[in-house]
Amino acid sequence: MKIKNICCIGAGYVGGPTMAVIAQKCPEIKVTVVDINEKRIAAWNDDDVNNIPIYEPGLSEIVGEARGRNLFFSTNVDEAIDQADMIFISVNTPTKTYGIGKGMAADLKFIELCARQIARVSKNDKIVVEKSTLPVRTAEALKNILDNTGNGVNYQILSNPEFLAEGTAVQDLLNPDRVLIGGDIASEKGKEAVQALVDVYATWIPQKNILTTNVWSSELSKLTANAFLAQRVSSINAMSQLCEVTGADVDEVARAVGKDSRIGPKFLQSSVGFGGSCFQKDILNLVYISKSFGLNEVADYWEQVIIMNNHQKRRFAGKIVKTLYNTVAGKRIAILGWAFKKDTNDTRESAAIYVTDYLLNEQADIVVYDPKVRKEQIYADLEYLGTHSLEEIKERVTIVSSALDASKDAHAVAVLTEWDEFKKLDWETVYKGMLKPAFLFDGRRILESKTKVGIGFEFYAIGS
Ligand code: UDX
Numbered sequence: 001m002k003i004k005n006i007c008c009i010g011a012g013y014v015g016g017p018t019m020a021v022i023a024q025k026c027p028e029i030k031v032t033v034v035d036i037n038e039k040r041i042a043a044w045n046d047d048d049v050n051n052i053p054i055y056e057p058g059l060s061e062i063v064g065e066a067r068g069r070n071l072f073f074s075t076n077v078d079e080a081i082d083q084a085d086m087i088f089i090s091v092n093t094p095t096k097t098y099g100i101g102k103g104m105a106a107d108l109k110f111i112e113l114c115a116r117q118i119a120r121v122s123k124n125d126k127i128v129v130e131k132s133t134l135p136v137r138t139a140e141a142l143k144n145i146l147d148n149t150g151n152g153v154n155y156q157i158l159s160n161p162e163f164l165a166e167g168t169a170v171q172d173l174l175n176p177d178r179v180l181i182g183g184d185i186a187s188e189k190g191k192e193a194v195q196a197l198v199d200v201y202a203t204w205i206p207q208k209n210i211l212t213t214n215v216w217s218s219e220l221s222k223l224t225a226n227a228f229l230a231q232r233v234s235s236i237n238a239m240s241q242l243c244e245v246t247g248a249d250v251d252e253v254a255r256a257v258g259k260d261s262r263i264g265p266k267f268l269q270s271s272v273g274f275g276g277s278c279f280q281k282d283i284l285n286l287v288y289i290s291k292s293f294g295l296n297e298v299a300d301y302w303e304q305v306i307i308m309n310n311h312q313k314r315r316f317a318g319k320i321v322k323t324l325y326n327t328v329a330g331k332r333i334a335i336l337g338w339a340f341k342k343d344t345n346d347t348r349e350s351a352a353i354y355v356t357d358y359l360l361n362e363q364a365d366i367v368v369y370d371p372k373v374r375k376e377q378i379y380a381d382l383e384y385l386g387t388h389s390l391e392e393i394k395e396r397v398t399i400v401s402s403a404l405d406a407s408k409d410a411h412a413v414a415v416l417t418e419w420d421e422f423k424k425l426d427w428e429t430v431y432k433g434m435l436k437p438a439f440l441f442d443g444r445r446i447l448e449s450k451t452k453v454g455i456g457f458e459f460y461a462i463g464s
């Protein structure tokens with residue numbers, strides 16, 4: 001079976017870049033990305049490719065090349081489903097904020113809506129691909145809805161988890177360590193469907209890097225990979241606190257540990273805490289699934305990764321308060337960086353949100369600068385926590401368009417995202433503009449201590 005027409009439901013951080021790369025690499029396949037969010041689709045279709053809604057290095061060039069040729073963005077979901085032989089579901093699956101599993105389980109309502117829409121519209125056989133991160137056994141639920149509400153068409157469900165990391169999404173899609181495809185490999189039709197997707201990826205990815213498994217292994221592998229990665233960050237962050245009290249340096253420890261080829265050097269960068277749309281959500285998912293099977297020890301084991309991460313964010317904010325003579329009330333604190341990591345405009349679960357919220361509890365005046373995040377997003381992130389009213393947030397939080405503006409007249413500057421421009425900042429000028437003593441807190445360990453102390457800063461880096 002050769003795929004000629006792909007539809008992707010969800011034009012977000014996963015669907016957008018993934019489909020852009022598939023379209024670029026497979027010019028014979030028509031790829032249509034649909035979304036119910038009209039503004040988002042309009043931005044994807046903006047004449048100036050620099051205005052696409054997602055910032056990812058290299059992405060606008062690829063969209064520029066494929067858009068209008070075989071890559072289309074549309075709000076006409078029904079039409080795209082009808083025409084497609086393969087449908088990717090890339091809608092968001094946030095953690096539930098209500099009811100059973102609140103704060104833990106993934107909210108599958110968007111997925112279910114998609115399934116019902118596919119069932120309603122489809123007139124011929126479809127391969128449906130789960131691209132969003134989903135709890136194990138979601139494919140089964142999907143199949144149930146499709147088989148019981150559909151028009152008698154045959155559906156094959158595949159799990160094809162996304163391993164791209166934001167900020168490096170394009171590179172990760174072009175040269176992935178592996179592509180994972182789960183399907184009903186016990187049946188002929190299932191095998192055919194898996195092969196059809198393998199053939200799409202094999203256009204540019206070596207066969208040896210394309211793994212096929214049963215659906216449940218594929219779904220669980222995604223959660224496991226993210227849990228292992230997040231665990232490394234929490235492990236090194238736990239050590240950062242121990243380093244601070246013992247006089248060890250967390251970078252030196254990470255270097256020494258990472259040289260062991262069994263451990264490896266990646267994901268040992270101590271920080272103010274991991275963020276992003278996946279790590280916390282996937283681990284909470286794992287915890288919830290484990291508990292629902294009565295595996296309490298397994299659940300507790302993984303939950304500790306989250307507990308450590310929350311501790312790290314609180315600890316960093318607490319350090320600021322403590323250092324500023326136990327009060328930040330009415331003091332101006334500059335937050336440099338709002339995105340959950342550099343090279344993305346995504347802010348989901350960013351440590352900056354929680355650190356700022358904590359400082360707002362202490363009645364600090366906050367000034368934020370991030371090179372890629374929009375002002376409305378910052379306000380929305382803080383409001384979403386529900387601890388402060390939008391009115392109060394707007395009164396206490398100012399958003400400015402440069403790091404120098406943010407630090408002017410500040411009591412303290414805190415670096416919360418590792419944007420390259422913060423390394424190259426004119427720190428002498430920052431220092432001159434600040435109140436004295438001028439406190440500088442590095443939550444990402446991107447600044448060199450010696451030169452900052454040389455300038456006159458009272459300098460603190462997490463893990464030293
Ligand atoms: C992650 C996975 O890496 C990716 O495979 C999956 O598909 C989605 O989730 P992402 O969330 O985009 O990707 O970013 P990632 O690079 O994994 O970083 C997550 C968080 O951990 C960021 O806040 C980052 O700053 C932090 N981190 C990462 C550290 O604090 N230290 C590290 O050493 C690595």
Ligand code: ADP
Nearest residue numbers: 010011012013014015035036037091092110113
């Ligand atoms: P991710 O990081 O998983 O890509 P995003 O939130 O960036 O998550 O993107 C998910 C997109 O899916 C959003 O743009 C949202 O509007 C879209 N979406 C959610 N439900 C539906 C639906 N039923 N039909 C079409 N698009 C949907």
